Amino acid sequence: MMTILPQLIQALTETIQSLGYPEKEIKLSPPNNPEFGDLSTNLPLTLTKDLKLDPMAIAETIKDELNLSDANIDAITVTPPGFLNFKIGNTYYHQVLSEILENEQYGRGKSGEGLTANVEFVSANPTGPLTVGHGRNAVLGDTVANILEWNGYDVTREYYFNDAGRQMRILGQSVEARYFEILGKDYFFPEDGYEGNYIKSIAQTVLDEFGDDLKPADEQFKTQAEKAIFADIEKSLFKLGIHFDQFTNEKTFYENGEIDRFLEELKAKDLIYEKDGATWFRATALGKEQDRVYIKGTGEPTYRVPDTAYHRDKINRNFDLIIDVFGADHADTYPDVLLALDALGMKTEHIHVLLYQFVTLLRGGEKVKMSTRKANFVTMDELVEEVGADVVRYFFIMRSVNSHLNFDLDLAADQSEKNPVYYLQYAHARICNIIKHGESTGISSDEEAYDVSLLVHPAEIKLLKRLEQFPSNVENALDSLEPQTIANYLHDTANQFHKFYSECRVIAEDLPLSLARLALVKGTRTVLSNGLSLLGLTAPERM
């Protein structure tokens, strides 16, 4: 079936050509006011200047010249100051419904077919449990990966971590201190050490497994801490329905020589120099305001170095699309990474950074200050335990990444029955119940012929119009990488369904109408269920 939008654009293009008008990009969009029809274009307004004519007159001329006999257009109108409006015939929407019912995967796009994508997200170092702060990253990354997959991409979900740096060293020392504390021996708790109780239980585990004669600075303190914490992190992610295809360790790039090689190459381009006992990256030579330290006086590289080597590695793995999900605190660092890669002649245009603003947790109306080190945080596990994975995912995905997110714990927990995610799921559950009810009374559109053209009630048509927009909505989410648009779409669709439900009885005396409405209800279920699964939410059959 031909979608109506390209059909209209083509007809308009041909018309302005035959009229000898200059070529313009043609935009068609649904007007706010339904009285103006289903699609409107400002084309006449954009032509006003070139033609030096009244836009209303241009609109009338185009209208008269348009040949839309093949399309399902019921009416074309012209409204001030110069809009051209199209009213789409119900037949078109009836065809859309038939299409949905033939295709369980309605809305799936093909633009990523044959392409690969890498989505790097979470990437929290294993120094403690995942906090709510990591939750936004995790849900965002996983949802974007879902969207890419749904559009045909072969997606690798990747978690990058660092177990060679300062944070991890202090983690090991923290465990070591608790170990000797348990043994009643002298111990040294590091400045900036990790204070959480989980450190003590890791120390106890080390004691149980390795005995009481470990010496200070034994590797096992750090190794066991990392192992235990990583196991917890993976468990927490699993509860949110998130899994990773690959974990990449920063250490790899030291061991395989990539970092040395990378530094050598920059040096060959005179982008590396020594000053004040440190090694610097000459970013100013590439247009930046200041140079950056690459290797500290202590001999330890700064995080930019392995990060850059890691990104080079991702580029070399030949993904068609590379996505990094970072918190706002990384806003200033990734440009340096890209800069160094550009300087080495690597292509970076296919790297997209998804930068999200921070989450503020509210409890009892108060901001909850969080620090992993101080163990003063709300973990993802606690949150998921309290409100459930669906609510957590929906809360994190329903807002734009550019917005600071206030997560009110009391609201999420206490008023969970009024949570918007239930609104969507309830629509799905209602649908399932209607279908079940139909079957119990011997009415099923699976078994009997139905006639979609019986759907003419305004509530039915409005719902159909929503369903028709699902594919373009998904496409839009893919292009913009803004998953909240899908959440918004689903909310509107559920709203249209609930209205339909309250106005139109599905299973009723009129058998042909019942069957047609049952078909509409099933089409709605397909859209809701596909949309919910894109967001990683469950689609319950009962609530």
Next chain:
RNA sequence: GCCCCGGUAGCUCAGCUGGAUAGAGCAACGGACUUCUAAUCCGUAGGUCACAGGUUCGAAUCCUGUCCGGGGUACCA
């Protein structure tokens, strides 16, 4: 100082690649269940889209400036 993000209803936020009368949820008020699920629907009330200029036929949306909040500007990540 400079850079990034935000400022829209009482609260949390959509809408922002310029369109026609600015929306939702929560909170408030008033209606609708002998009916396929009332976790729903209908209605009322609620706005100087931070402020000031500019561009345009048209600005919440684009540009400039100011103010406020968050983040960054580390030899932390």
